[in-house]
Amino acid sequence: xxxxxxxxxxxxxxxxxAASERPLITVEAVDKLYAVRQGEPVRALxxxxxxxxxxxxxxxxxxxxCGKSTLLRIMAGLDVxxxxxxxxxxxxxSGPRREIGVVFQQATLLPWRTVLDxxxxxxxxxxxxxxxxxERARQLLDLVGLVGFTDKYPFxxxxxxxxxVAICRALVCDPRILLMDEPFGALDAMxxxxxxxxxxxxxxxxxxxxxxxxxxxxEAVFLGDRVMVMTKRPGRIARIAAIDLPKPRxxxxxxxxxxxxxxxxxxxxxxxxxxxxxx
Amino acid sequence: MxxxxxxxxxxxxxxxxxxxxxxxxxxxxxxxxxxPAPSAIAGRLFDLFASGLIxxxxxxxxxxxxxxxxxxxxxxxxxxxxxxxxPAFERLVYPYMVALQTVxxxxxxxxxxxxxxxxxxxxxxxxxxxxxxxxxxxxxxAFHTTDxxxxxxxxxxxxxxxxxxxxxxxxxxxPTIFNGLEIATVFAVIGAVVGEFVGAQxxxxxxxxxxxxxxxxxxxxxxxxxxxxxxxxxxxxxxGIGRRLVFWIRSERPELLx
Numbered sequence: 001x002x003x004x005x006x007x008x009x010x011x012x013x014x015x016x017x018a019a020s021e022r023p024l025i026t027v028e029a030v031d032k033l034y035a036v037r038q039g040e041p042v043r044a045l046x047x048x049x050x051x052x053x054x055x056x057x058x059x060x061x062x063x064x065x066c067g068k069s070t071l072l073r074i075m076a077g078l079d080v081x082x083x084x085x086x087x088x089x090x091x092x093x094s095g096p097r098r099e100i101g102v103v104f105q106q107a108t109l110l111p112w113r114t115v116l117d118x119x120x121x122x123x124x125x126x127x128x129x130x131x132x133x134x135e136r137a138r139q140l141l142d143l144v145g146l147v148g149f150t151d152k153y154p155f156x157x158x159x160x161x162x163x164x165v166a167i168c169r170a171l172v173c174d175p176r177i178l179l180m181d182e183p184f185g186a187l188d189a190m191x192x193x194x195x196x197x198x199x200x201x202x203x204x205x206x207x208x209x210x211x212x213x214x215x216x217x218x219e220a221v222f223l224g225d226r227v228m229v230m231t232k233r234p235g236r237i238a239r240i241a242a243i244d245l246p247k248p249r250x251x252x253x254x255x256x257x258x259x260x261x262x263x264x265x266x267x268x269x270x271x272x273x274x275x276x277x278x279x
Numbered sequence: 280m281x282x283x284x285x286x287x288x289x290x291x292x293x294x295x296x297x298x299x300x301x302x303x304x305x306x307x308x309x310x311x312x313x314x315p316a317p318s319a320i321a322g323r324l325f326d327l328f329a330s331g332l333i334x335x336x337x338x339x340x341x342x343x344x345x346x347x348x349x350x351x352x353x354x355x356x357x358x359x360x361x362x363x364x365x366p367a368f369e370r371l372v373y374p375y376m377v378a379l380q381t382v383x384x385x386x387x388x389x390x391x392x393x394x395x396x397x398x399x400x401x402x403x404x405x406x407x408x409x410x411x412x413x414x415x416x417x418x419x420x421a422f423h424t425t426d427x428x429x430x431x432x433x434x435x436x437x438x439x440x441x442x443x444x445x446x447x448x449x450x451x452x453x454p455t456i457f458n459g460l461e462i463a464t465v466f467a468v469i470g471a472v473v474g475e476f477v478g479a480q481x482x483x484x485x486x487x488x489x490x491x492x493x494x495x496x497x498x499x500x501x502x503x504x505x506x507x508x509x510x511x512x513x514x515x516x517x518x519g520i521g522r523r524l525v526f527w528i529r530s531e532r533p534e535l536l537x
């Protein structure tokens with residue numbers, strides 16, 4: 001299915017990619033306003049423009065209520081922008097797309113389905129060939145270390161395991177893009193770090209482009225090739241920073257001085273130094 | 280306390296109550312016409328079955344309960360789903376259904392006897408009408424409360440409206456729907472018996488009125504016991520099916536259902 005991790009270059013260009021890399025998703029001047037019962041509509045997003053490059057992990061970090069989940073919903077085609085547009089490989093996104101897999105904050109597994117059937121759900125809804133889908137689902141479950149749990153029900157799994165199943169489900173139709181909305185927010189700190197390392201590995205093996213939303217700066221820096229910092233309501237882009245950390249990143253990366261420096265850099269973007277957006 | 284010792288205490292309580300009741304009746308503290316002794320009721324219960332007198336009545340009532348329950352549940356399910364899923368239906372029809380709900384169904388029973396006759400049909404219709412509303416309400420609220428994130432997840436997976444209904448909404452609605460069905464079993468028994476009170480040629484309700492008329496109070500109590508058992512059995516069957524179908528709830532919250 002995929003080449004082993006070892007065959008991938010250990011060091012990827014993390015900073016400025018070559019000009020030949022076409023944007024996979026282009027977000028153009030997106031605004032989102034919500035009508036409220038009384039008074040002015042609330043502006044959740046204001047003039048958001050950025051690109052997701054093929055094969056990169058773009059972390060989006062911002063305080064609660066900065067509209068980052070709204071942004072992800074718009075990119076996933078679950079919500080429409082009030083102004084602006086989202087292009088997927090040059091085509092306007094107007095509804096959910098097969099090239100996009102979504103992982104939500106909650107695992108949202110269907111409790112009456114076994115682990116395997118939960119992973120198979122998108123394939124079943126798209127009426128893909130069952131035998132091949134089962135094979136792929138098993139490979140994915142193997143990738144996240146859950147191959148012995150295919151016949152278990154979600155309530156028999158821990159939170160981390162449930163979220164892993166959700167990731168497999170998002171990958172089963174082999175989308176090019178993974179949109180993740182604080183997927184590890186509900187997990188304890190230890191499990192969370194473990195999941196971050198695991199996600200890095202999956203992303204490298206499956207060669208997906210990822211938008212990863214979080215409110216944790218270390219998580220954003222650890223996972224991201226670039227980190228997009230958003231301001232409080234209305235959500236604007238304060239800065240997009242390239243993360244210059246060698247890959248593959250491991251738990252040891254989190255202890256390095258370079259990692260701490262990058263985190264600090266992002267932290268500064270929150271504390272008022274955010275006038276000029278740097279790209 | 281272990282479940283077992285709790286069960287023992289429950290049975291012990293029942294025995295004590297029955298013993299005091301029996302003693303009070305034998306000592307003449309309770310007029311026989313008001314509250315006959317448990318032993319007299321048990322004897323009468325035995326007679327009713329031994330003589331075979333109860334069978335046609337038991338059969339008639341069971342038939343009305345089951346048919347009424349089936350009809351009421353089917354109608355409640357269909358209307359509930361329509362109200363929850365078709366906005367126009369909710370706007371146009373639902374207010375009238377609420378208005379209809381406020382009419383005491385029992386009070387319409389005589390009218391139904393007039394329309395559908397003294398036979399089985401009138402009891403089935405009354406039982407169905409009485410069960411209809413709890414089912415309707417539970418189905419409606421069940422479909423209205425589908426989890427937002429799960430709906431988003433289904434949409435993100437490319438599910439059509441119909442697929443969302445089949446793969447998510449129905450299954451997610453089952454726990455709430457079965458709560459409504461459990462209530463409906465009790466209501467079906469009430470509906471059938473009321474129908475038989477108002478006008479019938481057979482049935483346990485009819486038997487109660489007849490025995491009451493003859494001041495056979497132990498007999499009335501005996502029939503009441505049979506009726507209760509009928510309700511308990513039906514309720515247990517529906518509950519059993521429900522627990523089997525919504526197995527994941529039991530596993531998430533075992534403390535509620537043991």
